Amino acid sequence: MAVVLGPNRYGKAETRVVRVTRDGEVHHLKDCNVGVSLSGAMEEVHRRGDNAAVLPTDSQKNTVYAFAKKHGIGEIEEFALLLARHFVGSQPTIHHARVAVEEYGWERRGPHSFARSGGEVRTCVVHHDRDGATTVVSGLRDLVLLNSTGSEFHGFAKDEYTTLPPATDRVLATAVTARWRHLLPAGEESRDYAESYRQARRCLLDAFAGTYSLSLQQTLFAMGERVLRERPEICEVRLELPNKHHFLVDLAPFGLDNDNEVYFAADRPYGLIEGTVLHDDATPAGAAWD
Missing domain, CATH: 3.10.270.10 (Urate Oxidase;)
Structure with a gap:
């Protein structure tokens, strides 16, 4: 009886990123938790420990921070789409990317002062395939x-x-x-x-x-x-x-x-x-x- 590799994915979970946008004296805040999961041609790493197809999860974390700087964080769906398309488009061994983002609310108390909101958490999950298929699921919890x-x-x-x-x-x-x-x-x-x-x-x-x-x-x-x-x-x-x-x-x-x-x-x-x-x-x- 043959033993085969079934569905699998790997990534960096719970990358906390806080982006402050300074508009003169008025600051804007985005507080997010980002999870990345990638899948694709991963047979060799699972069977033989050959890491040639693996983009390190540390690189995935760094990409989140770099994109927060380069692109800012607007709507979390748009940020997740940017990341998912980047990972699939830049890595030939990655055929599918899943990016999930939670956004934590803050209430403005002054031009650059905020209080953490006790309200719900906004969420999204984006899936993007090498063939261009994309799904966007928005939501909330609590x-x-x-x-x-x-x-x-x-x-x-x-x-x-x-x-x-x-x-x-x-x-x-x-x-x-x-x-x-x-x-x-x-x-x-x-x-x-x-x-x-x-x-x-x-x-x-x-x-x-x-x-x-x-x-x-x-x-x-x-x-x-x-x-x-x-x-x-x-x-x-x-x-x-x-x-x-x-x-x-x-x-x-x-x-x-x-x-x-x-x-x-x-x-x-x-x-x-x-x-x-x-x-x-x-x-x-x-x-x-x-």
């Missing part, structure tokens, strides 16, 4: 949302281990991880990723706030559907919604009523709802989400 009413959960399946009572008025809270795949028409070289991000985020928020929820699954679909109906540049949305449970505290021992006013916010265990919402004619993205 977008914490809560509806204090307008949520129910009942009529669910039961077995001998079910103790959960039906709920007709509950707190619905989650920390959203959302990713959305862009349609990229042939020949398109640029896109307003900043506006696309702002509007996709708004759609998520509006749908969460505006959906009377009978289940978190229903809310998930409503959020993805809103993005797809309002943003024609997006063809697929993937969502992960942990159910951040809020349990009513029993105040009867203290002679107090609790009319949906005082809750215990449990951090674990939690329900995790995951789902994909897409156009019915969307082309499968394969490994683009990885």
Whole structure:
């Protein structure tokens, strides 16, 4: 029985880069975490330790810093595309590049003073092949949302281990991880990723706030559907919604009523709802989400 090398990739993970752009007295800040993964003609290095095809991961790290200086960091999707195209275009042994970027938010407190935002983290993943095929997936994580009413959960399946009572008025809270795949028409070289991000985020928020929820699954679909109906540049949305449970505290021992006013916010265990919402004619993205 022959033993063969299966899918593989290598790269430099979590290169932290902070780019300060000085516009006179006013400074602008970009704080990012960049991950690079490359794959291609890597048979010899795995089988024989021949490193001729391997661009060192240290070189990948240095490229991130050099590109931050030479090109600046605008929208993270554009920065990831620059890096991915560079690695594939400059190295004949590299056939595919994956570049993932997280951006951490800062709030301006003065011309050159900033406070780290407590909000969500913006994300993107770019894949680029030697044949020119490119996918761009934008997104966010840790977008914490809560509806204090307008949520129910009942009529669910039961077995001998079910103790959960039906709920007709509950707190619905989650920390959203959302990713959305862009349609990229042939020949398109640029896109307003900043506006696309702002509007996709708004759609998520509006749908969460505006959906009377009978289940978190229903809310998930409503959020993805809103993005797809309002943003024609997006063809697929993937969502992960942990159910951040809020349990009513029993105040009867203290002679107090609790009319949906005082809750215990449990951090674990939690329900995790995951789902994909897409156009019915969307082309499968394969490994683009990885």
